[in-house]
Amino acid sequence: xxxxxxxxxxxxxxxxxxxxxxxxxxxxxxxxxxxxxxxxDTNNASSADFSAAVEQYRTFAVEQCDLFVKETEKFTNAVKxxxxxxxxxxxxxxxxxxxxxxxxxxxxxxxxxxIDARVNDVDAADWRGFHRIEKALWEDxxxxxQEGFADQLLKDAQLLRAKIETIDxxxxxxxxxxxxxxxxxxxxxxxxxEELYSxxxxxxxxxxxxxxxxxxxxxxxxxxxxxxxxxxxxxxRFAALKQELDAFKKGDGYVDYTELKEDQIRxxxxxxxxxxxPLSNMGKILGx
Numbered sequence: 529x530x531x532x533x534x535x536x537x538x539x540x541x542x543x544x545x546x547x548x549x550x551x552x553x554x555x556x557x558x559x560x561x562x563x564x565x566x567x568x569d570t571n572n573a574s575s576a577d578f579s580a581a582v583e584q585y586r587t588f589a590v591e592q593c594d595l596f597v598k599e600t601e602k603f604t605n606a607v608k609x610x611x612x613x614x615x616x617x618x619x620x621x622x623x624x625x626x627x628x629x630x631x632x633x634x635x636x637x638x639x640x641x642x643i644d645a646r647v648n649d650v651d652a653a654d655w656r657g658f659h660r661i662e663k664a665l666w667e668d669x670x671x672x673x674q675e676g677f678a679d680q681l682l683k684d685a686q687l688l689r690a691k692i693e694t695i696d697x698x699x700x701x702x703x704x705x706x707x708x709x710x711x712x713x714x715x716x717x718x719x720x721x722e723e724l725y726s727x728x729x730x731x732x733x734x735x736x737x738x739x740x741x742x743x744x745x746x747x748x749x750x751x752x753x754x755x756x757x758x759x760x761x762x763x764x765r766f767a768a769l770k771q772e773l774d775a776f777k778k779g780d781g782y783v784d785y786t787e788l789k790e791d792q793i794r795x796x797x798x799x800x801x802x803x804x805x806p807l808s809n810m811g812k813i814l815g816x
Contacts, residue, residue: 578699596629608678615665616726627731630709631706639687709736709739762806765806
């Protein structure tokens with residue numbers, strides 16, 4: 529899906545009526561300078577600001593994708609080498625880089641389902657990617673028979689990296705992407721449905737939030753100029769949600785999702801909803 533930022537331009541044309549040659553000098557003296565240059569400058573400044581934001585986000589996405597490919601290669605190598613425990617250890621951290629930039633991947637056709645489809649998201653014959661291997665590692669407790677899926681996953685990750693610099697990114701995609709990342713958390717991560725076999729949902733949860741937060745950080749200066757109260761509210765709610773997530777950290781990662789109690793899941797969901805509401809207004813305020 530592609531979105532365009534359309535920044536209107538306008539021009540004020542002054543009309544002068546001269547009643548005689550003797551009044552020409554007075555008319556010229558009283559002429560109001562056209563407003564077009566000022567309007568154009570304002571709009572160009574706004575456009576330039578968004579262009580800089582877009583390039584900053586593209587740089588972030590490319591950096592995350594580079595790390596995604598690197599860590600996915602480590603993961604798939606472990607799978608092909610039959611190193612079950614190592615593959616399990618590398619699984620969730622590799623996915624986190626992808627989860628931070630998922631809106632970009634989703635804009636590239638079949639790459640998202642190829643990489644990230646869950647068991648019932650696609651036809652059984654087409655199911656591949658992380659979750660296909662996840663099932664073998666945790667439910668079947670083996671790497672056997674996963675070599676082909678591992679090779680294909682790495683190829684798909686490399687293809688994502690090849691395409692990411694050519695994708696049509698604009699401010700609207702960024703804003704929509706931030707909201708979609710939180711929707712992803714609400715629909716599958718906070719419910720424990722994303723990682724059915726490994727229960728590493730909190731890694732995905734945190735990465736989605738970090739991806740949305742990065743978009744907010746890039747656009748916060750523009751938002752603060754238009755609605756400082758909304759900018760402050762979004763910032764505070766991101767901080768509250770991340771603080772809540774920190775309570776579930778374990779070493780370099782997070783606890784198994786099955787360890788969470790119902791009231792803890794409910795509180796995470798409430799903090800998520802409290803952030804999603806103001807964040808959904810960011811695009812409207814920015815006019816994208």
